[in-house]
Amino acid sequence: MFEVSNQPPPLEPYNLFAGDSVLREAVKRERAGWAEGGLNTLGATLGKPETIQLGFDANRFTPQLKTLDRYGHRIDEVEFHPAWHSLLTIALRAGLHSSPWAKPEPGAHVARAAGTYMLGQIESGVYCPLAMTYGSVPTLRQASDIAKEWLPKIFARDYDRRFIPVKEKTAALIGMGMTENQGGSDLRTNTTRAEPAGDGSFRLHGHKWFMSAPMCDAFLILAQAAKGLSCLLMPRWTPDGERNAVRILRLKDKLGNRSNASSEVEFDGAYARLIGEEGRGIQTIIEMANYTRLDCCTGSSSLMRAALAQAVHHARYRTAFQKKLIDQPLMTNVLADIALECEAATALSFRLARAYDEEGEAAQVFRRVVTPAAKFWICKRAPFVTAEAMEVLGGSGYIEESVMPRLYREAPVNSIWEGSGNVMCLDVLRAIGRTPSAADVLAAEIDDAGDARIKAFAAKLQRRLRSPERNDEAQARALTRELVLALQAALLVKHAPAAVADAFCVSRLAGEGGSAFGLLPHGADTAAIVARAAPQG
Numbered sequence: 038m039f040e041v042s043n044q045p046p047p048l049e050p051y052n053l054f055a056g057d058s059v060l061r062e063a064v065k066r067e068r069a070g071w072a073e074g075g076l077n078t079l080g081a082t083l084g085k086p087e088t089i090q091l092g093f094d095a096n097r098f099t100p101q102l103k104t105l106d107r108y109g110h111r112i113d114e115v116e117f118h119p120a121w122h123s124l125l126t127i128a129l130r131a132g133l134h135s136s137p138w139a140k141p142e143p144g145a146h147v148a149r150a151a152g153t154y155m156l157g158q159i160e161s162g163v164y165c166p167l168a169m170t171y172g173s174v175p176t177l178r179q180a181s182d183i184a185k186e187w188l189p190k191i192f193a194r195d196y197d198r199r200f201i202p203v204k205e206k207t208a209a210l211i212g213m214g215m216t217e218n219q220g221g222s223d224l225r226t227n228t229t230r231a232e233p234a235g236d237g238s239f240r241l242h243g244h245k246w247f248m249s250a251p252m253c254d255a256f257l258i259l260a261q262a263a264k265g266l267s268c269l270l271m272p273r274w275t276p277d278g279e280r281n282a283v284r285i286l287r288l289k290d291k292l293g294n295r296s297n298a299s300s301e302v303e304f305d306g307a308y309a310r311l312i313g314e315e316g317r318g319i320q321t322i323i324e325m326a327n328y329t330r331l332d333c334c335t336g337s338s339s340l341m342r343a344a345l346a347q348a349v350h351h352a353r354y355r356t357a358f359q360k361k362l363i364d365q366p367l368m369t370n371v372l373a374d375i376a377l378e379c380e381a382a383t384a385l386s387f388r389l390a391r392a393y394d395e396e397g398e399a400a401q402v403f404r405r406v407v408t409p410a411a412k413f414w415i416c417k418r419a420p421f422v423t424a425e426a427m428e429v430l431g432g433s434g435y436i437e438e439s440v441m442p443r444l445y446r447e448a449p450v451n452s453i454w455e456g457s458g459n460v461m462c463l464d465v466l467r468a469i470g471r472t473p474s475a476a477d478v479l480a481a482e483i484d485d486a487g488d489a490r491i492k493a494f495a496a497k498l499q500r501r502l503r504s505p506e507r508n509d510e511a512q513a514r515a516l517t518r519e520l521v522l523a524l525q526a527a528l529l530v531k532h533a534p535a536a537v538a539d540a541f542c543v544s545r546l547a548g549e550g551g552s553a554f555g556l557l558p559h560g561a562d563t564a565a566i567v568a569r570a571a572p573q574g
């Protein structure tokens with residue numbers, strides 16, 4: 038039998054909170070220091086070998102659609118592996134589906150973001166129903182009778198996997214159905230009809246091309262009513278205790294996100310109730326989209342952190358050419374460059390989460406402009422980071438037993454759903470165009486850093502933001518990228534160690550840095566950057 042040598046131990050057990058300096062600093066800085074105790078406990082739970090195994094199992098034993106029971110009755114249920122339910126049990130217990138609404142307090146959105154950031158490193162699929170439930174609350178509140186009935190169940194923390202009417206359940210989860218096969222970005226093309234039933238409720242007829250987590254208890258649906266596109270709540274069970282007329286046609290065979298079920302559905306007179314004004318469906322549901330877009334930023338940052346932690350861990354133990362990989366100068370450069378990307382994404386995601394904790398015009402403008410901008414750029418970076426981190430592990434990184442293939446397959450999804458890249462950048466232009474104070478709010482945020490490199494970059498950006506050129510759709514990605522880089526640089530200069538801030542500015546504000554990794558120039562303190570990124574404990 039051959040001898041096994043030069044192989045790293047698995048990165049477990051590992052406290053995902055205590056072992057991550059960047060996360061701990063972000064939580065404190067963005068005013069959720071009070072949550073450290075709970076986050077530390079959650080970080081320890083998530084980093085246990087048995088929890089890590091749940092992530093593997095939930096992805097290996099994927100959800101199965103059961104359209105009919107053994108006698109031929111329609112049941113339209115999806116069966117999940119017990120690992121999926123165990124992960125949701127952990128997540129709901131930590132309040133990751135609704136805590137900032139159930140217990141509003143300064144820093145509540147930041148504290149929740151930290152929890153989801155850690156959960157996403159262990160398993161991202163469960164993040165989908167959690168994000169939708171979290172995002173649904175402001176929309177549900179637009180119909181007080183619906184809010185009164187549903188919010189207590191949404192705020193509850195004892196996950197209830199049973200498929201039964203909500204009034205019999207301990208807790209509820211919410212999904213949403215907007216996308217139809219003829220158009221997902223251009224929602225005005227929706228054809229699903231909402232017909233009044235004569236008793237104040239509506240009946241839905243039509244289809245949805247994507248409706249994820251179909252075992253949620255109710256869905257926010259866009260459908261055409263007499264006055265136009267409207268937002269409705271469609272429960273899986275009718276008030277009479279019957280299965281609602283929601284036919285699950287098939288589950289999507291997805292690249293990644295495999296633990297989660299994403300379905301194609303048809304509505305055959307499904308019971309639903311109106312939320313908000315009839316004909317103003319997009320305005321009603323858009324509130325939800327803002328929160329789920331914030332979650333895409335946190336989610337992609339989390340995937341990058343998971344990949345980086347595995348890469349640095351591996352490089353600390355693996356020797357090649359008589360040196361640990363972490364000490365090979367070119368590998369140190371690659372790892373440091375990935376770490377910069379990850380820290381910049383994390384810092385901006387948590388700064389953005391704080392804007393969701395704050396009132397006032399500046400916070401509102403920041404949320405409006407920076408949410409789509411950050412979603413575009415942070416989600417775009419994740420596939421590059423996960424691919425490069427995979428390579429750090431060499432051939433072992435390409436093998437399913439390492440988590441790297443799963444992270445890599447998961448990485449593009451946050452960029453596609455909840456508004457794809459181009460749609461986000463066009464939204465940034467729209468937000469800037471419609472918000473007179475946008476340029477000033479962004480200038481205040483960026484200029485605060487008082488750093489000459491950022492000042493020069495920001496001055497160029499400000500000229501662009503204030504000139505008619507900003508409306509050029511073909512340049513929307515370029516403008517958005519510049520905006521995000523300026524914000525990230527300002528955050529790092531203000532809050533990160535000099536090694537990180539300097540290397541980020543020199544590589545991202547000028548030059549080719551970030552186009553591939555390992556391109557940091559002479560003088561960058563790569564060893565210090567990697568030491569900071571290394572998972573501790």
Ligand SMILES: Cc1cc2nc3c(=O)[nH]c(=O)nc-3n(C[C@H](O)[C@H](O)[C@H](O)COP(=O)(O)OP(=O)(O)OC[C@H]3O[C@@H](n4cnc5c(N)ncnc54)[C@H](O)[C@@H]3O)c2cc1C
Binds near residue numbers: 212454456
């Ligand atoms: C795993 C997964 C789960 C999903 N779950 C859900 C769900 O639960 N509920 C739900 O409603 N949807 C869901 N979706 C659907 C998702 O939100 C849509 O796929 C997405 O919004 C894009 O819509 P589309 O697929 O129709 O693409 P299209 O709208 O056809 O867009 C295609 C491409 O064109 C670009 N584009 C569009 N307009 C413009 C323009 N004016 N200028 C330049 N480029 C443009 C887009 O950025 C995109 O890259 C899910 C998708 C995936 C992959």
